[in-house]
Each structure stands twice: as C-alpha cells, then as structure tokens.
Amino acid sequence: MILDQLTVSPAAFADRTGWEAKPEGLCKGDICVPAPEAVATDGQLDVQVLSQKLGMPLVSDSARGIHALGPEANGRSLTTAVAPELELPTLSADRNPFKLSALHGRKVLLVAWASW
Amino acid sequence: MSLPGWQALHAELEPLGVTVVTVALDIDPAKAQPWVDAAAPTHPSLVDSAHITNELFGFNNVPMAVWIDETGTLVRPAESASIEGRDTTSPLPEGLPDRVVELMTEARKIPDIADGYRAAVLDWAEKGPDSEFALSPAEVIEASLPRDTHHAEAAANFELGQHLFRTVGKDAAIPFWRAAHALDPTNWTYKRQAWTLETTPEGEPSDMMQPPTEVYEGNWLDDVRASGGGENYITRPSFL
Incomplete structure (x- = not known):
C-alpha cells in the first residue's frame, strides 16, 4: 500500500488490505490482532504500529517521502479463503472499472497473465 | 499468450x-x-x-x-x-x-x-x-504459497518501485526492484516485468526473451536454470 504519510484512514487501509479496525482489534477473516495503540485520537491509523503488529514491512523512499506497506508475513500468502475485493480498469476503450464482487453468485476463474 | x-x-x-x-x-x-x-x-x-x-x-x-x-x-x-x-x-x-x-x-x-x-x-x-x-x-x-518476511518485504519494494516508475521514472524504480528480486527470487512477475522494461525497444511489443542487462543481476534463461530448470518453473497444481 503506497502512502505519502505514516497515517492512514481505517477505510483506506481496509479497502487495500482487507484488515478492518474493529473494537476487538485489527481483523481479517477469523483473525483479530489487539492493537489499541494503532488508532490515534483523530481516528487515523498509525502505519508504524500497523507494520509492527501485523508483520507488514514498511519500505520508504526517504528522499521523496513515499512509503510502501507490504502484505502481512504470516507464513502463507492467504490468511483467509474469503476472496478479497478487487477493482481494476477493464482493457476497453473507456477503461471502465470492474469489481470482482459484481460476480457474486457465479463461479469465477481469475487468471493472471501478462504481455511479457 | x-x-x-x-x-x-x-x-x-x-x-x-x-x-x-x-x-x-x-x-x-x-x-x-x-x-x-x-x-x-x-x-x-x-x-x-x-x-x-x-x-x-x-x-x-x-x-x-x-x-x-x-x-x-x-x-x-x-x-x-x-x-x-x-x-x-x-x-x-x-x-x-x-x-x-x-x-x-x-x-x-x-x-x-x-x-x-x-x-x-x-x-x-x-x-x-x-x-x-x-x-x-x-x-x-x-x-497458498509461502509468504515470510522476505516475501512481504519484496512485495513492498516492488510496489514502491511501481509507484516511482509511474510518478518519477524508471531510474527511481530500479533500486527497489533490485531489492525485490534479491528478497524474493521465486517471484517471476517482479523479475520479468522489470527485465522487459530494459530489453524492449521503444514502441515495440514486450520482449519475452529478457536477455542479460547491466541493470539487473538476473535474466530469464540463467534464472530458470538456477532455479532447477524449466521443469520447476511453474507452481504445479496439486492434482497434476
């Protein structure tokens, strides 16, 4: 997740990572991690606390003040079998966005490919 | 394709x-x-x-x-x-x-x-x-595939490189992509995406041969061989 400051709104963090700030802690699927210190008084989340509590590496380009918060290092690439939301532009002339959740109720075969 | x-x-x-x-x-x-x-x-x-x-x-x-x-x-x-x-x-x-x-x-x-x-x-x-x-x-x-601290740190480096490529330029991305390659050599998308940007002539379709460059330590052929050869190149489904 790309950040230009070391705080992030709970909504943006949930949208990008699937981790939600709940009263019981930071939760994704069946996992909740208590982290009361992650929430600042203004309601924003402290990225350095998120990094430490969730095992998400924080990499910075100090000269440009840009940071990337990586995925959680929990041993496996998936921590839940609930498919994450994915919203991407279509490769059509208008580049309309498409949400994976629009296919709820159908089976989906999601295939990654590339021109290279 | x-x-x-x-x-x-x-x-x-x-x-x-x-x-x-x-x-x-x-x-x-x-x-x-x-x-x-x-x-x-x-x-x-x-x-x-x-x-x-x-x-x-x-x-x-x-x-x-x-x-x-x-x-x-x-x-x-x-x-x-x-x-x-x-x-x-x-x-x-x-x-x-x-x-x-x-x-x-x-x-x-x-x-x-x-x-x-x-x-x-x-x-x-x-x-x-x-x-x-x-x-x-x-x-x-x-x-699901393993994700340890090295894999996760590689993902962060790659994403930061992607962002810098788009907002600053390729030279700004390269140090972070090199780090991603070193941290997670099993991730071919990190490597192939970066390599092809070096080896594709301007205006041409993406190069899939990805020969050695002076920018990155690896290239497709040598890295495939180093990882055990083409036989080990894919993540074979458990049923096959």
Missing part, C-alpha cells in the same frame, strides 16, 4: 455459471492492449498496472489462476494455469542465435498441464463443491 484460449473457455463455461476474468499484470496497459484486441474477449478483461493482484491472491508468475465459488470463497489458491497445450517436439527453426535456441529449449521443459487443468476446471464447473478439485477454506490457506 493464451487469451483466445481463456476466452473460448469462458464462452464454453458461461452457461454453466462460470465467468472467466483475466487480469493483465502490465505496468503499461498499452502493451497488453493488442493481445486483448486480438482475442476480442466477452469476459471481463482487466489490467493491473500496480500488480496488486499478486499481493492479494498470491500470484508469483503468469499464467496463474484462483477459483472462487458463488459465495466469494476461494476453492483453489494461486497456482499455474493453462488451457492450451504447447508444441514441445517440433524441430526449432534453423539459424536461430545460440542464446535463443538455449532459451527455447529450456522453455520446452516447462510442464504442459493444459489437458489436466482444463479437465479439472470442467469438473468443478459441473459439480461445484462436490468436485474433488474444490478445496475447503483451510485447505486453500494451507496450499
């Missing part, structure tokens, strides 16, 4: 309640566009210029796929996927440069899983949760 094959599978399975969604992991959507135009997909054909899909689903090469059921639950994790068989026996054209012959020879060692993969998808399309290929949530998590 097998986009026409995935489109044909989509047309075949759509009446059975299956939608094929293809995602091009291309930092420059224009490079993917000609392939899409040629395939004329009626399925959702998306582009992910930031490679977010890798991180969310655990892809580390292409083509790879996940299966998602009607409730939005993954029933197979990220694994190599193929729908069209490859010619691995015809003689190579004469007169090719030695390096190209070596590369094509190595590429021919990549296991051809198309027939078995297609059969499994068809079985799931017909039987749903009763298919022997549909896994439980616990099995999906257990079978």
